[in-house]
Structure formats: C-alpha cells, structure tokens
Amino acid sequence: MKKIYTIAIALLVAATSFAQTGHRYSQVYSFNWQTSLPLGEQAEFIPSMGLNGANFNFGFFVTDNIAVGADFSWSYNQKSVSPEVYNVSDNCAIYAALYKTTQTIPMKAQFKYLFNPTSFVKVYASAGLGATSYIEYTQIQEYQFSNSSWGFLMSPEVGVYIPFGEHSPWGANVVAGYNWATNKAQNLYFNVGIFFSVF
Amino acid sequence: MKRTILILFVTSLLVGSCSFFNDDYQETVEQFVSVAYKSDNADFSQYETYVVADSILYVDGDKNVRKKNDLTDEVKSVIAGAMNALGYTPFIASSASSKPDLILDLSYIVSTTTTIYPGYWWGWDYWYYYDWFYPYYPYDPYYPGGFYPYYPYPMYPMVSSYSTGSLTIDMVDIKNLQKDSNPPIVWHGLVRSILTSAHTSEERADAIAQCFDMMPPVNTK
Numbered sequence: 153m154k155k156i157y158t159i160a161i162a163l164l165v166a167a168t169s170f171a172q173t174g175h176r177y178s179q180v181y182s183f184n185w186q187t188s189l190p191l192g193e194q195a196e197f198i199p200s201m202g203l204n205g206a207n208f209n210f211g212f213f214v215t216d217n218i219a220v221g222a223d224f225s226w227s228y229n230q231k232s233v234s235p236e237v238y239n240v241s242d243n244c245a246i247y248a249a250l251y252k253t254t255q256t257i258p259m260k261a262q263f264k265y266l267f268n269p270t271s272f273v274k275v276y277a278s279a280g281l282g283a284t285s286y287i288e289y290t291q292i293q294e295y296q297f298s299n300s301s302w303g304f305l306m307s308p309e310v311g312v313y314i315p316f317g318e319h320s321p322w323g324a325n326v327v328a329g330y331n332w333a334t335n336k337a338q339n340l341y342f343n344v345g346i347f348f349s350v351f
Numbered sequence: 352m353k354r355t356i357l358i359l360f361v362t363s364l365l366v367g368s369c370s371f372f373n374d375d376y377q378e379t380v381e382q383f384v385s386v387a388y389k390s391d392n393a394d395f396s397q398y399e400t401y402v403v404a405d406s407i408l409y410v411d412g413d414k415n416v417r418k419k420n421d422l423t424d425e426v427k428s429v430i431a432g433a434m435n436a437l438g439y440t441p442f443i444a445s446s447a448s449s450k451p452d453l454i455l456d457l458s459y460i461v462s463t464t465t466t467i468y469p470g471y472w473w474g475w476d477y478w479y480y481y482d483w484f485y486p487y488y489p490y491d492p493y494y495p496g497g498f499y500p501y502y503p504y505p506m507y508p509m510v511s512s513y514s515t516g517s518l519t520i521d522m523v524d525i526k527n528l529q530k531d532s533n534p535p536i537v538w539h540g541l542v543r544s545i546l547t548s549a550h551t552s553e554e555r556a557d558a559i560a561q562c563f564d565m566m567p568p569v570n571t572k
Binding site: 230232233237242249250251291293 | 543
C-alpha cells in the first residue's frame with residue numbers, strides 16, 4: 153500500500169512540474185469537428201444530437217491570460233420521421249414521411265480567459281457575442297420547405313488546449329459550450345479538433 | 352504559417368460540410384405520400400351508388416391518353432373495397448338513362464408544367480384551395496365503353512406541379528350534376544410516386560387505402 157502512495161505522489165509531483173513547462177501563447181487557431189444537441193424550440197423540431205459540424209476559432213492574446221478573437225461554426229442536424237397522418241385542416245389530410253434537417257451558423261466575437269497560461273495543458277473559459285443564422289428544412293419526397301431566421305447570440309464555453317509535445321505548436325482542442333440565441337438556434341455544442349499556436 | 356492555417360481552415364469546412372450519418376435519407380424520401388381532401392359542403396349521406404373508372408387518364412404535359420392496364424384493375428379493386436367498406440354500393444345500370452350517384456375517376460399525372468409555389472409545409476393546403484374546381488386539363492371524356500355513357504360531361508382532374516408521378520382519384524357528384532356546369536368533385540385522393548419507385552402491389556394498395564382511411568368520404572359532422 154505504501155508503495156502505491158509513493159508512486160502516486162511521485163506521479164503527482166512529476167505532473168505538476170511538467171505542467172509548469174508550457175509556453176505562453178500569443179496567438180492560437182483551432183479547427184474542430186463540432187457536434188451539437190438542440191435545445192428549446194429547435195429540440196421540438198429535431199431532438200437528437202447532430203454529428204455533422206465544423207468550427208474555426210482564433211484568438212490573439214492581449215495579456216498572458218486574456219485573448220480576443222472570433223469563432224465561426226456550422227452544424228447540421230437531421231431526423232427521419234416515419235410516415236404518419238397530418239391533418240392540415242378539417243377536410244385535408246396528408247400521410248407522409250418527413251426528412252427534417254437544421255443548419256445553424258453561429259458567428260461571434262470571443263473573449264477567452266486562460267486559467268493557467270504557463271501550464272502544459274491550458275484550461276480556459278470564454279464568452280462569445282454575435283449573430284447566428286438558423287434554417288430548418290422539411291423534406292417530403294423531393295420537395296423541400298424551409299424556414300430561416302437570424303438571431304442575436306451569446307455563448308459561454310469552456311475548453312482545454314493539450315499540446316502534442318512540450319515544444320509543439322500543435323495540439324488537441326476540446327470544447328463544450330452553450331449557444332443562447334433569440335431565434336431557434338439554441339444548442340449545446342462539443343468541439344474536438346486541433347489547434348495551432350504561436351508562442 | 353498563414354498558408355498552413357488557410358489549408359486547415361478550408362479542410363475543416365470541407366470535412367464538416369459533408370453530410371454523415373444520414374443513411375435513412377433515401378429510404379425516407381422514397382416513401383409514398385398520400386393526400387386526401389374532402390369538400391366542405393358535400394353531404395355524403397345522399398349518395399348510395401358509385402362507379403370506378405375502368406381506365407386511367409395518363410396526363411403528360413398536353414397529351415392526355417386513357418389506358419387500361421394491370422394498374423387499373425389493381426387500383427379499381429382497392430377503391431371498390433374501400434367504398435364498399437364505407438357503405439356504398441357498386442352501381443349496376445338498370446336502364447340506359449340510369450346513372451350512379453358518384454363516379455371515381457382515375458388519372459396518372461406523368462408530368463405537368465403547372466406550377467404553384469407553396470409557402471412552408473402547410474402550403475399543401477393552399478394548393479388544394481387554388482386547384483379546387485380549377486380545370487387545368489380539360490379533355491373530351493367520350494369513351495365508347497361501359498363507363499362514360501353514364502357521364503357525358505367534361506371532367507377535369509385536379510393537378511399541380513406536386514402531382515407529377517401521382518395517381519389521383521377524383522370523386523365526382525353525378526347525382527347533383529347540372530348540365531354545362533363543372534363537375535363537382537366532392538372528394539379527392541392522391542398518391543405520389545406510385546409508379547416511379549420500386550413498390551409492391553401491397554404497398555400501393557395500402558397507400559391508396561390510406562387516402563380513404565384518413566379522410567373518409569362520409570359525413571363526420
């Protein structure tokens with residue numbers, strides 16, 4: 153048992169010292185795969201997680217901890233609805249299968265705060281303000297009907313930069329965030345990708 | 352560095368813009384669509400007998416040809432079954448002047464250039480408001496068989512751009528038909544893509560029967 157404690161403490165000390173060898177960033181660019189979980193009215197249209205999406209993010213550090221930048225995303229959700237009867241009016245009914253899709257394109261200015269700018273693995277929180285486009289499509293056979301809107305956007309998120317090596321400018325970026333929007337574009341999003349940093 | 356960032360940015364957009372995980376798309380869009388519309392003013396309790404057309408009018412742009420084929424027999428059988436189940440009786444002529452209360456005419460819209468742009472999904476409803484009694488495809492109905500002698504009037508199947516590839520069933524009120532007036536269509540059924548996809552006769556029968564099930568041509572109020 154004593155041996156296990158000794159190894160655990162040794163690992164902790166090693167990790168702590170290793171964690172303090174990270175470079176300070178002056179710029180960071182990340183490119184991510186984005187998945188999203190619709191919320192609110194969007195979830196009424198498509199409740200399931202969307203696995204299609206992309207994200208591009210960059211930040212310029214004005215201090216060791218604080219970066220300003222921008223974030224652009226695109227996410228795509230879809231759902232197949234089995235045939236059912238829709239009563240259009242008292243005297244008209246349609247029996248059809250629907251293929252529903254949504255596209256959200258959030259664009260925002262972003263303020264990022266790094267909690268540990270000199271650590272190897274950097275954890276951050278950020279806040280975004282901007283606009284988002286939202287389009288929902290309903291397809292019946294080859295006919296597609298759409299409904300689109302623009303909304304104001306606020307996005308808190310947390311993330312982590314994990315470099316591929318002690319002196320590598322490249323690394324993995326993992327992000328979780330929430331898009332609050334004045335239209336139907338509300339969702340939780342999760343980004344996984346790579347980043348490129350300038351020391 | 353700029354070049355690297357640009358390449359990665361474009362690559363991430365290209366990869367992200369691909370639609371993954373949508374294997375059920377094709378299966379969904381190939382499903383039948385059945386539509387049924389019932390006239391607001393029709394009193395179905397006054398009708399007792401019916402006849403189903405013994406041929407299908409194929410509408411292909413300006414060309415309209417009536418054809419008798421296996422599909423006709425298949426469709427007729429399904430419609431007759433649905434009408435009988437609703438309490439209607441197949442018409443049997445007792446004299447040269449006797450006529451059925453209802454005629455169910457059949458059309459297959461191969462293609463049409465008529466275009467009505469809908470709004471959102473519920474635009475399907477507007478389509479019917481626009482087309483109701485609106486004659487896009489008048490034709491001479493004279494047919495020297497056992498069917499048309501009961502009905503010496505012009506008939507107009509309801510069509511729109513949505514109808515392409517569809518079988519339409521128009522239920523015409525013969526009982527109250529005035530000479531030289533448009534035939535009143537009291538019920539309309541439509542099945543899209545009935546011949547354009549690989550469907551079994553059982554699936555076709557279900558799709559046609561669905562029209563009668565979801566909006567039956569009977570009084571409900």
